[in-house]
Amino acid sequence: MTTKALTEREVKGAQPKANKYELIDSSRERGAGRLVIAVYPSGAKVFAFKYQLDSKRQYVQLGRYPSMSLASAREIAQPLAGMVKQGIDPKVEIEKAKTKEEAELRIEAKKGSLGQLFEGYTQQMQLDGKRTYKAVLAVLEKEIYPIIKPDTKAKDVTVDDIKSVLGPIIRRGAAVQSNRVRSYLSAAFNYGLKHDNDPAKIGSDVLFGIVFNPVSAIPKQTAAESVGENYLTFDETRELLNTLENREGFKMGLHVAKLIQLCFYTGGQRPYELAASRWDAINWNEATLEIIADVSKNKRAHLLPLVDSAIKILEQLYAERDPLNPFIFPHRFDHTQHLRLYSLSQSLDRYRKARPDAKHFVPRDIR
Structure with a gap:
């Protein structure tokens, strides 16, 4: 086995043998672990970080060559070597990071979509005895989904998204309808804002993670004729x-x-x-x-x-x-x-x- 710094040419040219063997990339620093590349009889080459801590030898697999280059492997191995020098076990830290990432992904996966927001809002309307809950859902589905897909995370909807929905409605001469859709959207996002903090929703499978109402910054179309002021002769x-x-x-x-x-x-x-x-x-x-x-x-x-x-x-x-x-x-x-x-x-x-x-x-x- 070599103990000098490896080159890309050496890694690329390493040939398989009857048994697995390793090439070591020396860091010239004792007690900081070593980057190695294992060469298998099949011809596969895998980068790994090897170290010893508390008299125990450990092995962390980093990635396959050539998908992972020598330079990339060194970049990944460097902070791991720093941990070993401080007496921190990289394998334990990697497992902690993985557990944290999985937990964050689970939380992210629970954050509700726009479709779930509309369903939840109109279901609450039904519970509150609002007779128009089905009609409201139908309007939201008709006006919103062609512009913003229902599987979009509700928390990711922006002010510009709302403008892109209301703009075409106004341009087709339906300012009153635009105000109505704006009102429905505002109420739906207000529902989402309160949902996550509602004690009655503890344990809910859906959390929206909404931090602000994107409709609040958009004005109503005051030029639209007010109901009660317009009539037919x-x-x-x-x-x-x-x-x-x-x-x-x-x-x-x-x-x-x-x-x-x-x-x-x-x-x-x-x-x-x-x-x-x-x-x-x-x-x-x-x-x-x-x-x-x-x-x-x-x-x-x-x-x-x-x-x-x-x-x-x-x-x-x-x-x-x-x-x-x-x-x-x-x-x-x-x-x-x-x-x-x-x-x-x-x-x-x-x-x-x-x-x-x-x-x-x-x-x-x-x-």
């Missing part, structure tokens, strides 16, 4: 209702069109309360629709009188109803769900684009 209302009968020049489904009409014919009833109502809530003999507590915004059930124009719409929908779906306004694909309000917003967007001279309004302005 009688002529504009008449034009809209007539247009909904044939829906020429823009794309709008039958159920969305009838929902808008029914909102008018029920005196400005909230779109969600109608969309989430079931057929068994209608009393055809007394011409009433019961808005049940679970659907009502104020959590109080109430009866809605139905005028002839409203009855006519409901009779038309009943004749074409999906027997597997209990809702008056069924979801297009899911037999267990009702129509989502973002379908209503999208349809009104298309209506306004087809009529650029029409006044801008949103579903809530119908009230």
